[in-house]
Amino acid sequence: MVSVHLQAGELRDIAAEWIQRYFDYLSRGTLAEGAKIVLTKIPAQMTCQTCRAGFNADIRADKIECPECGNDKAVLTGGDEFFIESIEVI
């Protein structure tokens, strides 16, 4: 196994370096030994309650507003994903 491609939403508190460290420990002596973990972050998605536009949001920002209409009433619609996208093998 060459690499493991993970996708994690911005709402998941995933620390890439720790995942690699634990993976290295657990994969010792298996076919997965030495594989690199490649983590891709998926932005938090919000949907504006006023104009229904979907947008990527920085949830740690002081203010979140819709880039289309400027309203600040929006609901979270994505960003908690956490899955294995693919693996690369030889």
Place this chain on the structure above:
Amino acid sequence: MDKVRLIDIKELILSDNRDLAEQIRKYLKDNKVFMLNLMASPGSGKTTLIIETLRRLKDKYQVAVIEGDIESQVDADKVAAEGVTAVQLRTGGACHLDAPMIKEALDTLDLTALDAILIENIGNLVCPADFDLGETCKAVVLSVPEGDDKALKYPVIFSVCDALVISKTDYLELSDFDPELLAESVRRLNPSIRIFTTSCKTGAGLDEWCSWLSDQIKAATA
């Protein structure tokens, strides 16, 4: 040179927890039992809120409590002292509860004799937010001494909860904590969240919180 092949997996991590949580949710629904997942940091007043809640609801409903702690069973003893069934889960180091632990606790309870189960999660504002326990509702407690900026620092937990209980408001006079500022930052992430401002010392806001909880229990047991 061997060729590198890409294999599509597209498999959810934590899918076994999610599947078990869905089974628990169905099991509760079939037995008409409400379950609350109460989360907060250590020392925010989760156990005290549970005790005060039991005092107000235990004559109306059959309630049991699942206590999650890393060590000890002091919290379960406090609940048992109120005459309420308590199941202590000791995680021995794990920083959150997960669905398999809840399944184990539920197996020791007679669901046909219960209306509601209150779960006190491990004191932690990060990991518990990621694990579905099969609960009917999630609530987070935040105490005044912790500060009104916590929704900015721990956005996930505030975005997944149905209710926020601000506790220890008897400390408000001594602090810069602004409940409005907190409410504003929480509603930005989660516009439909219910917010209760409470003090277990003075009893302020507890009736409102219990009345909301009572409505949720009624809806689940109907």
